[in-house]
Amino acid sequence: GAVVSQHPSWVICKSGTSVKIECRSLDFQATTMFWYRQFPKQSLMLMATSNEGSKATYEQGVEKDKFLINHASLTLSTLTVTSAHPEDSSFYICSAGGLVSPMGSATQYFGPGTRLLVL
Amino acid sequence: DQQVKQNSPSLSVQEGRISILNCDYTNSMFDYFLWYKKYPAEGPTFLISISSIKDKNEDGRFTVFLNKSAKHLSLHIVPSQPGDSAVYFCAAAYSGAGSYQLTFGKGTKLSVIP
Numbered sequence: 001g002a003v004v005s006q007h008p009s010w011v012i013c014k015s016g017t018s019v020k021i022e023c024r025s026l027d028f029q030a031t032t033m034f035w036y037r038q039f040p041k042q043s044l045m046l047m048a049t050s051n052e053g054s055k056a057t058y059e060q061g062v063e064k065d066k067f068l069i070n071h072a073s074l075t076l077s078t079l080t081v082t083s084a085h086p087e088d089s090s091f092y093i094c095s096a097g098g099l100v101s102p103m104g105s106a107t108q109y110f111g112p113g114t115r116l117l118v119l
Numbered sequence: 120d121q122q123v124k125q126n127s128p129s130l131s132v133q134e135g136r137i138s139i140l141n142c143d144y145t146n147s148m149f150d151y152f153l154w155y156k157k158y159p160a161e162g163p164t165f166l167i168s169i170s171s172i173k174d175k176n177e178d179g180r181f182t183v184f185l186n187k188s189a190k191h192l193s194l195h196i197v198p199s200q201p202g203d204s205a206v207y208f209c210a211a212a213y214s215g216a217g218s219y220q221l222t223f224g225k226g227t228k229l230s231v232i233p
Contacts, residue, residue, distance in 0.1 A: 004162070006162075032218045034218075034220075042225065043208070043223040043224060043225045043226060044163070044208065044221075044223045045223075046220060046221065046222075049218060091160070093162050095162075098212070098218050098220070105151075105168070105219075106151035106153065106170075106214075106219035106221070107153060107168055108165075109165060110155075110163045110165075111162050112161055112162045113160065113161060113162045115160060
């Protein structure tokens, strides 16, 4: 399957700082990437769909000014948590794939996740 | 409103026996279903999928069954191995704006006892 990496794998920061998380597709080009958030013992919640060269599509209830997404190339999407607060502490996971096309499929391949702790 | 439900938060099975994980969904627009395996603090790993035009898909020890009329799918693992111990997420997909969006269940923690 396709390989997706994330960096950093974990980060601790002070309240009010901004944190950038990178998601890279290593062996394929991803025109679409997805960002998820998972709370302890909860399901993965889709935050936004990141489209290369255009604005991200955010799910209802997700603040686009709080969670800035940039998809500048076919292999890199970034999520920036701006002015992070303790309630933003979570496990953030990106995925790639899931394209609708004659050769596409619904399968998304996930990165290893980034654990964010805001003090 | 939870569109994908995994009603069993945990399941324990003896090594060598069959593990059956269940999933129900409510949205009839879903047309693709996937199972992922996840370890703590790691991203989900894709296991197996099935499109709505099929009722069974098999890959090695893993078989997924889909009952569209009941809006129910299940993952069978046989024989179960200790390395299968993990949280299993059911996901349902529908196409939207050129990409498939996944909706996940809350997961079932499988423990395979040696």
